[in-house]
Amino acid sequence: MSKRNGPRYALLGLFLIALLAALAFTVKRAPDAAEPAAQATQPDDSQLQSLAELDGKEPARRKLDIQSWQTAEGAKVLFVEARELPMFDLRLTYAAGSSQDGDVQGLAVLTNAMLNEGVPGKDVGAIAAGFESLGAEFGNGAYRDMAVTSLRSLSAAEQREPALKLFEQVIGQPTFPADSLARIKNQILAGFEFQKQNPGKLASLELFERLYGKHPYGHPSEGTEQSVPGISRAQLQAFHAKAYAAGNAVIALVGDLSREEAEAMAAEVSAALPKGPALAKTVEPEAPKPGLTHIDFPSNQTHLLIAQLGIDRNDPDYAALYLGNQVFGGGGFGTRLMTEVREKRGLTYGVYSGFTGMQARGPFMINLQTRAELSEGTLQLVKDLLGEYIANGPTQEELDAAKREMAGSFPLSTASNSAIVGQLGAIGFYDLPLTYLEDFMGQVQALSVEQVKAAMAKHLDPEALVIVSAGPTVAQKELPPPTDKPAEQPAGVPEH
CATH class of the missing domain: 3.30.830.10 (Metalloenzyme, LuxS/M16 peptidase-like)
Incomplete structure (x- = not known):
């Protein structure tokens, strides 16, 4: 998995404060109910006592009006208008996980990790500084089924529009520079060395190989020590062209936007991606030997x-x-x-x-x-x-x-x-x-x-x-019998 974000801590702090306030607000009443000023000065225990009002019923939850459409290039769009905060969250999900690696194990993860390493006229530092200067946050990651890219930004046009333009360059025009490719390969290879000292990771790798064999889910998402060094820039470009195509993407959008604004944003993002259809879904695996x-x-x-x-x-x-x-x-x-x-x-x-x-x-x-x-x-x-x-x-x-x-x-x-x-x-x-x-x-x-x-x-x-x-392979002991007060285990941080 690759995930590298550049958070704006001031913006995030304001967001968390607002969120906590909103959550506390909904404990006692519906979000749109008016509250007299006198009630707002009640002690905290009055809020806690309101939990009794549920009387075994489930608490109210946010009702979502999910709107959906498709862009001209074939991307599926899902949108929820949320006016509570002056910001928006945009997330693109592609069928571009390691199950699409084919014979080049690690290709999907490496492609995703390289997206924000360079675009025409900007290197990785300029990209990071660009998002930072706008108070925006870029995120990316790759898994077995999917890869994702995301953008969080203020919704005012003076921040939203340049942040969106930079995001579109990152997802649609990555240059995969040679120096960044060498650096990230080295980081992945260093990770393989660390895995050798992590029994939990070794067990997980073995388990997926046992469960799935030659199925696309069976190999490590990050690739192997043998596969990663040989991955070329041309292979990254080819994978991006097919797996990050608009027809292979889902665009999710939530925030302080009208339907008209959301449609314009989705159309702009979709048009920035390579053109192409959805990739075939992963085949079903065969039952493994127990x-x-x-x-x-x-x-x-x-x-x-x-x-x-x-x-x-x-x-x-x-x-x-x-x-x-x-x-x-x-x-x-x-x-x-x-x-x-x-x-x-x-x-x-x-x-x-x-x-x-x-x-x-x-x-x-x-x-x-x-x-x-x-x-x-x-x-x-x-x-x-x-x-x-x-x-x-x-x-x-x-x-x-x-x-x-x-x-x-x-x-x-x-x-x-x-x-x-x-x-x-x-x-x-x-x-x-x-x-x-x-x-x-x-x-x-x-x-x-x-x-x-x-x-x-x-x-x-x-x-x-x-x-x-x-x-370790050691002599085994009998389990202690069940009790309400089991013997205390040795103190220490559990191994991971």
Whole structure:
């Protein structure tokens, strides 16, 4: 992944202050309700007491009027007008992740990292200074499914227009200068050396290779020590021309703009990109061979990664699996995994599980670290917990608690313009309905224990697990029995 931002701290500070004020404002009342001055001087405890007014009902959340259209060049646009702050967030999502690398592993990440290294008449320093002088912020990143570029700027024309012009040059006319290419290659190669000292990263690389084999998701997004040095400027130019084409992009826009202004901006951005169609979607992977791979590594702890193929992002069971996983291991403290592995036995600092829905089937993964001499017993415990959960599903009490937690936290997903623009990018990229955010919460709240149990059993198989461990090979000890007061583990920062 590559992400290099140049934040304007004063602007960001004002934004965060305004956001926190807005969030506090909505605890007691609807955002557009008037409040007499006398009420504004009430002590803080009056605001906290208002939580009781919810009476078990989910808190109000921001209603989004998502507008959508397509540019002349074929880019999909999603727009939400938000007048609360004098700024806008623009995010372009391209089907230009490492799954599009082909035979040149690391090509997508390197192309994305090079975008803001040079444009006609400007080098990387001039580009950074240009955004900085306007109070604007450029961002970029590349992943397995997608690559992104983003712009945050004030919405006043005197800042917006030059910031947008510079952004369009960066995404549409990168020059890929030779000196920057050599420097970034060296940074990536240095990262490979660091990975060799990181057992968690080694385990992750091995896991994806085991899960996906020769599938486009199987190789490291950053490429390899063998592939990166040979990537040429001509290859970067060719990848940019096809993968950053307007027809392969989703434009998400949120902020202090009218529909007319948003249409003009989207048209301008789309026209600045190379011309071309959407790329073919990633093919579905074949089921991997289950089993355990151990990486011997001299450390005090052992990393355990337990996985299997999960679902693609458009699977109709997505809501049921998301809710089911919140009970099992996705919701932090109070989940089955945290309760049994950490709280009752003190075997780990943290243990988590999750489905990653992608264009093709992404992984379902459980990940934790534990003491090396207890790793085999801990692994068996986690496998037993998963098998029992698949067989019997959640209790009604667990499901109700997870629903309440999700209803309470879900408004944060649209609490800021940057959060909304990220949601819009995902909705457009994965071809989800414009009503997805409302639909998702409605689906979650309507789910029964039987539906969640059926979905988990349909998509997970305790006999199909791909397991990778990384740590020392040592004599094993029996696990401590569960207790309300487990023995305290040695102090120290967990290894990552």
